[in-house]
Amino acid sequence: MADFPSFSNCELSFPSFEVWKYAILVHGLFCVVALFLGLILYHLVRWGESNEKKRQRLSIVFAICALVLPLVTHSHLMEKYSPNKNATWIAPFLASTFGFSTFFKSVNVGLMQFPEGSKNNLKAWLAWFVLLPEPIFVKGNVPKASMKDIANRLKCFLGKIAGLFVVLTILVHYPGYSIDKLPLTSSTTVPPTILLHINGYVHLWLICLWASLCLDISALSNLLTTGGMQFEPGFSNPLLESRCLKEAWAERWNLPVHTLLKRTIYVPSRKQGWSRTSSALLTFFVSGWLHEYTFFVHNRSAYEPGKAVVFFLLMGFVMVLESWFWTQCTPLVMRRWINENVPSMCIAISLSILLSGVFEQYFIQSWLKSGFVDAIRQMLPHMMVADGDALYDENEHRMIC
Numbered sequence: 001m002a003d004f005p006s007f008s009n010c011e012l013s014f015p016s017f018e019v020w021k022y023a024i025l026v027h028g029l030f031c032v033v034a035l036f037l038g039l040i041l042y043h044l045v046r047w048g049e050s051n052e053k054k055r056q057r058l059s060i061v062f063a064i065c066a067l068v069l070p071l072v073t074h075s076h077l078m079e080k081y082s083p084n085k086n087a088t089w090i091a092p093f094l095a096s097t098f099g100f101s102t103f104f105k106s107v108n109v110g111l112m113q114f115p116e117g118s119k120n121n122l123k124a125w126l127a128w129f130v131l132l133p134e135p136i137f138v139k140g141n142v143p144k145a146s147m148k149d150i151a152n153r154l155k156c157f158l159g160k161i162a163g164l165f166v167v168l169t170i171l172v173h174y175p176g177y178s179i180d181k182l183p184l185t186s187s188t189t190v191p192p193t194i195l196l197h198i199n200g201y202v203h204l205w206l207i208c209l210w211a212s213l214c215l216d217i218s219a220l221s222n223l224l225t226t227g228g229m230q231f232e233p234g235f236s237n238p239l240l241e242s243r244c245l246k247e248a249w250a251e252r253w254n255l256p257v258h259t260l261l262k263r264t265i266y267v268p269s270r271k272q273g274w275s276r277t278s279s280a281l282l283t284f285f286v287s288g289w290l291h292e293y294t295f296f297v298h299n300r301s302a303y304e305p306g307k308a309v310v311f312f313l314l315m316g317f318v319m320v321l322e323s324w325f326w327t328q329c330t331p332l333v334m335r336r337w338i339n340e341n342v343p344s345m346c347i348a349i350s351l352s353i354l355l356s357g358v359f360e361q362y363f364i365q366s367w368l369k370s371g372f373v374d375a376i377r378q379m380l381p382h383m384m385v386a387d388g389d390a391l392y393d394e395n396e397h398r399m400i401c
Contacts, residue, residue, distance in 0.1 A: 030098035038129035059110030066102035070095030089375035096297035168382035200356030284316030302369035311362035
């Protein structure tokens, strides 16, 4: 392992046009499939109660097909047409997104749980059923995005490109994209537990920025294809502004998935008389199985059954414990002092670091081992130090610094 890079001899890696073309093609093909399914379900919903049983049966069939299709196309479509072996991970990742999104929305149609106003016209329906993030429905209508909304999206998009530039530049220097020693302690052995949390924190930022960037790209492209519809946000800065885990998971982290789970799991369970705590834990449990499915699709070579469920159940129980401790064990005076004097950034970073070890052990490993970083580094700019084995030579454009 070389010393930490000084960037005296470095290379700028540019995104690969071929890999982006491959990703757009795969995404487009699955959108066409979702469009076809959405058209059929729209007509069944519009025809009214006389087709209720048919709608429910077809919704179940379409939901199952949505889960199966990414699995059966894995080798034939994705690997065969990949521009190189290191880019293959991208296609099953996009396919798994289609799989879980179309599954939940098909179930929503079967249970008549779609947003109010989505069935008013075909355009709104298809925008809801096919696209992620979903359109924002206000009193049954989808408002147009303002120039301020579009400018904020673009600002966030560019910020995430810059963030990923930094994170990728750090990680590509290390074998396996995991930090094995710190630049200021090259002669000192760092305890494995500390390295575990450092890696977890860096990898947490990597996942957050990547998933958020994907949703920003999708939202911006959706704006163009729908004539300016307003779409829900993807992420709302969870790693820097969350003041508790409940806020992080319910109001800031991956809001499109949160919307799907809330509509399909949390709200129906509450209507059945379940308590808030039980409904929340059930939602985390289902989220774990959702991620088991997606991990099996895009991390298949390194997939470890059960880890995603364990991770999300742990997050659910820790969130419930945190809420109980805050309300029942923390004096009111202390709560007020913390709310008034401790910045959100300090709380958010502390929570992220505290839980980063669990994230590293139970969430991210299959991503790293299955080619996640190898794939996305071909799509994003980053710096690479001329460090022998750390360089990746296939289909990249570079500029000597």
